[in-house]
Structures are given as C-alpha cells and as structure tokens.
Amino acid sequence: MSARVTETGQKAAEGARIHAAGAGLRLRGGRDVLRGVTLEAPPGRITAIAGGSGAGKTLLLETLAGLRRPSSGLVGHDGADPAEAAVPFGFVPQEDILHRGLGLRQSLRYAARLRGADGEDVDRVLRELGLWGCAGQSVGSLSGGERKRAGIAVELLTRPRALFLDEPTSGLDPATGARLMDLLGRLAASGVTVVLTTHSPADLARCDRLLFLAPDGSPAREGTPGEVLGHYGAADFTEVYTAVAEAPAIRPAPEPADPPAPLPARPARRPGPRPGPGALAQWLLLTRRGGELLRRDRLSAAIMVGSPLMIVAMFALLFRPGVFDPARPVPSSTAMVLFWIAFGAFFFGLAYGLLQICAELAVVRRERLTALRLGPYLAAKVTLLLPVLAIADALLLVVLRAGDRLPDAGAGVYGSLFATSALASAAGLALGLLVSAAVSDPGQAALALPLLCFPQVLFSGAFVPVPLMAAAGQWIGAAMTNRWAFEALGSAAGLEELWTHGASPLGPPLLASYGDSFAHAPWSRWLILAGFTVLFLSAAGWMLHRRCPTRSRPLTGGTGRR
Numbered sequence: 001m002s003a004r005v006t007e008t009g010q011k012a013a014e015g016a017r018i019h020a021a022g023a024g025l026r027l028r029g030g031r032d033v034l035r036g037v038t039l040e041a042p043p044g045r046i047t048a049i050a051g052g053s054g055a056g057k058t059l060l061l062e063t064l065a066g067l068r069r070p071s072s073g074l075v076g077h078d079g080a081d082p083a084e085a086a087v088p089f090g091f092v093p094q095e096d097i098l099h100r101g102l103g104l105r106q107s108l109r110y111a112a113r114l115r116g117a118d119g120e121d122v123d124r125v126l127r128e129l130g131l132w133g134c135a136g137q138s139v140g141s142l143s144g145g146e147r148k149r150a151g152i153a154v155e156l157l158t159r160p161r162a163l164f165l166d167e168p169t170s171g172l173d174p175a176t177g178a179r180l181m182d183l184l185g186r187l188a189a190s191g192v193t194v195v196l197t198t199h200s201p202a203d204l205a206r207c208d209r210l211l212f213l214a215p216d217g218s219p220a221r222e223g224t225p226g227e228v229l230g231h232y233g234a235a236d237f238t239e240v241y242t243a244v245a246e247a248p249a250i251r252p253a254p255e256p257a258d259p260p261a262p263l264p265a266r267p268a269r270r271p272g273p274r275p276g277p278g279a280l281a282q283w284l285l286l287t288r289r290g291g292e293l294l295r296r297d298r299l300s301a302a303i304m305v306g307s308p309l310m311i312v313a314m315f316a317l318l319f320r321p322g323v324f325d326p327a328r329p330v331p332s333s334t335a336m337v338l339f340w341i342a343f344g345a346f347f348f349g350l351a352y353g354l355l356q357i358c359a360e361l362a363v364v365r366r367e368r369l370t371a372l373r374l375g376p377y378l379a380a381k382v383t384l385l386l387p388v389l390a391i392a393d394a395l396l397l398v399v400l401r402a403g404d405r406l407p408d409a410g411a412g413v414y415g416s417l418f419a420t421s422a423l424a425s426a427a428g429l430a431l432g433l434l435v436s437a438a439v440s441d442p443g444q445a446a447l448a449l450p451l452l453c454f455p456q457v458l459f460s461g462a463f464v465p466v467p468l469m470a471a472a473g474q475w476i477g478a479a480m481t482n483r484w485a486f487e488a489l490g491s492a493a494g495l496e497e498l499w500t501h502g503a504s505p506l507g508p509p510l511l512a513s514y515g516d517s518f519a520h521a522p523w524s525r526w527l528i529l530a531g532f533t534v535l536f537l538s539a540a541g542w543m544l545h546r547r548c549p550t551r552s553r554p555l556t557g558g559t560g561r562r
C-alpha cells in the first residue's frame, strides 16, 4: 500500500503552506477558546495538534483549514487568505462523510461526480488506500479502519494539496492506527501537507511537527517530537500530556494594537479546486443518490410506504359509510373525515422530512465545502419524496371514496381534494426539512414531532372552529398549514351546501359555528399552502447556509453547531 500512494498520481502533489500567526478564536458568548496560536505546517510533512480534551484542537484544525475565520490574528494558505488562495484541500471530520447505506464504490462515484472528478479517480483512490477488495461492500459494513480510509479516499478524489484530519485514528486498535499513520506518512512524502489532531501518543511519535495546546487554548509547545519531549524532560508523550495539563501555559505575546501584516502572497497561482457540476446536474445526481439510498434501505422504505397504508386502513375502519350522503348526512363526521385527511397528509410529509437532513449533516457539511448547492440539494429531497406522498394521498382518497366515506362527486371535486392533500403534504415535508436542518441529531428531530403536530391539531379550526377561538388562538391558527388545508378540503367537498341543505338538522347550527371557514375557493387556500412550502424550504436553505461553511464564507468565531 505504501508505494502505491507515492507511485500514483499523488507524486505530482505540491503541498500547500499552512500558516497561523497569533490566531485566536472567541466564541459567541465571549469565551476565548484559542489564544495566539502561531504555527507553520510545511508541505510534505505531518503536523499534529495535540492537547487535552476540550483544549481546542478541532476548532484550531477548522480554523487552519479556513472553515472558521479567526477572531484575531491570521491564517494563511500559501501566504494568502484561505478564501482567496483557493487551495484544493481535503477535510476529514470525525464523523463519516459517506452514506453508510450505499456501496463504497458507488458512494465514491457520487462523491466524485459532485466534486468534478471521474470514475478513474475512484479506482485510483480505491487502490491507493487499499480499499479495492471491499469496494463492493456497503460503507456501513466496513470496519472502523476501512471507514476511516474511505473518508480519506473521498478527499483524495480531487488530489488535494493539503489534508486536514480530525482524530483520524480514534477508535482504531493500535496496529490499525499505526497503518493509517503510515498511509498519511506516505501521502506527506508525496508532497501533500498533512495536518491532524490526535490524542494518541503513538501517533505523535510518527509526526514531523507537533503543537501542544494548553487547556485554555494557548500554545504550550511547538516543535519536532524530539524537541517537545526534550523540553518537558519526558520519556514519552503521556508525560507531556500531564505536564501540559499541569504547567501554566506559555502566554502568547499580547496582541499588537494593529492587526498583523498580511502574509506575503506567493506570486505563482496554482490550480484551484475543481469546479463541480451545475445546478441541474447536481439536482439529478442528488435525486438519483437519494433514490438509491432509499432503495437500499429496505426497512426505512418499508416503513415509509407501510405507514400511510396502515393509516388508510385505519381511516377506512374508523368512519362509518354514508356520512356525506345528503339524505342522511352526519355533519360532525364529515368535518372529522376531512380534518384527518388534511392532518394525515401533513403528518406524513413532516415525518418523511424530519430525518432527511440531520441524519446526513456531516456529509452535507463536507460536500458543501466542495461544490454542493443548497437549492438542488433541497429540490432533490422534494423531487424524491413528494411523489411518494402524493401517491399515499391519492390512495387515501380512493379508498375512502370506494368505502363511501367521501361524497359522491365528480373528477373536479376529487381533483381539488387531491391538490389540497398534496399541498398539505408538501408543506409538511418542507417543515420537516426545515426542522431537520435546524436540529443536531435524529433524536432531537424525533422529539420535535409532537411539538410540531399538537398545534396543527389544536389550532386547525376543526375541533374548535376558528370563530370560537380566542384572538390569540386565531392568530396561531393562521400560522398552521393544517387549518388552510382543512378549509380547502371543506370547501372542495361542499360542506356548506351539505350542512345547509342536507337532511340533518345538525348541519345549519354546525355551519353557524364554523362561520365562513368553507366559504372560500380552494385555490385561495392552495396559494397559502404553497406560500408556506416556499417559506419553509427557503428557511431550511438559510439554516443550512448558516451551519455549513463554504470556502468563501467561513464560520465566524465559534458560531455553527456541529
């Protein structure tokens, strides 16, 4: 494996010079997590950032990569601002940056196309990283060490000039960790600048340069492994960890009143990152990848398809037939049938959307650094999921009509009922995507589900008609998509007519309590539902934009939850 890395294309790599001068990072609350860090990571060498837990290693790595803008001091790539230098670099976070549900080769192919690389690049990195033998396996079935190498393989697709890795050997047994460090050593020998964080004393001994961070985020000691050991008079790096944790940090020189002078830019301009595919190509690619993920994740696909079917069956059993029959209508049941159609459509949209982004945020963050555009990304989610939802909505209407739980009406009425359901699903899906983009993990998304559903039930205007709500309730109801869907369904199904002229004496008083809820043309409610959908999708895009840095827009200070 060793020779392969150097023998193949990486030989041509000319490493970037990564530099920090007095870099500091202040979190939003005013806490300084990095203080006056000065560091030179030379090309063709491995530079390690070490220090106790919470010392700021990951934040420093992100700052050095240009993903975070330092609050003070400078970071340079080849002597220039990282955004301007546009040095092609790879960043391997601790989390997996490949979908576990896809095959390794397949996953790398999608990653390659998004990065403007091709199938030959995929074969090259599979060979270079010794992954050829498991290329057909799903990423989720790879061992810890293979998955780490797969994460590096993604980054090598575009032949980076610098590679940043956050704890690449964590969770690996010593022998596998040592092999991974050998691999990185060979990569560095081929010219690439390698910067990594680690907790492992064994890793540190294999690096060319070390920076130990003190617990307060200031530099404790920088130098070669021998120099650092010598400075502390330590026999091994475990002793250095103890000494750094106990000794007062070497305070960086006070910051000058004027910001440090910009680093001298190198005159020669090397090739920047490869351009990714355009918006349309990305949308197609991401839709295909999403479809593939769904196809391979049989259990999730079965739950996605099975749950609406179950609800359809339950609805058919819950209501008795003929409630819409003008000769013997049951007005309260007609309102309930329509409410549950609206809520079912919303609920499935919401449930489908909720796990979509948070479960793959690490992948999105990484791909955003290459070429991923948020518009095509969100559009691909909608393209994939909305048809499934629309089929479930249509099925619900067909089954309810076949069982005589909906009015005996023509295609126009059913077209309206379907359009309303589909729009209610779209709004639910968009809200689910928004929440999924805002939370940190699937657990939080699951907790949000009741929080999002209760107001949609209570303030829908079905159980407590809008005219009978308190003023505040009416305002809240206006923000609930379910209210507008319910009103559109009531209007399309002709509830006013049925309740006024149907044979039930309960119809007119019920209509009086609902006021003009069903008096408006359905299309006026469709516009509102479409407006909510666009609003939620835009907000989801904005949320992702904030959370996922790009080369030209690094996070500022300590913003941006991981």
Ligand SMILES: Nc1ncnc2c1ncn2[C@@H]1O[C@H](COP(=O)(O)OP(=O)(O)OP(=O)(O)O)[C@@H](O)[C@H]1O
Binding pocket: 027, 033, 051, 052, 053, 054, 055, 056, 057, 058, 059, 060, 558, 559, 560, 561, 562
């Ligand atoms: N986005 C953020 N917002 C607020 N605080 C943060 C953020 N990111 C990190 N921190 C805090 O900054 C400090 C340094 O975090 P960092 O992840 O860099 O530490 P670390 O040295 O990599 O730790 P470990 O070795 O345990 O991974 C920690 O106290 C952490 O809680």
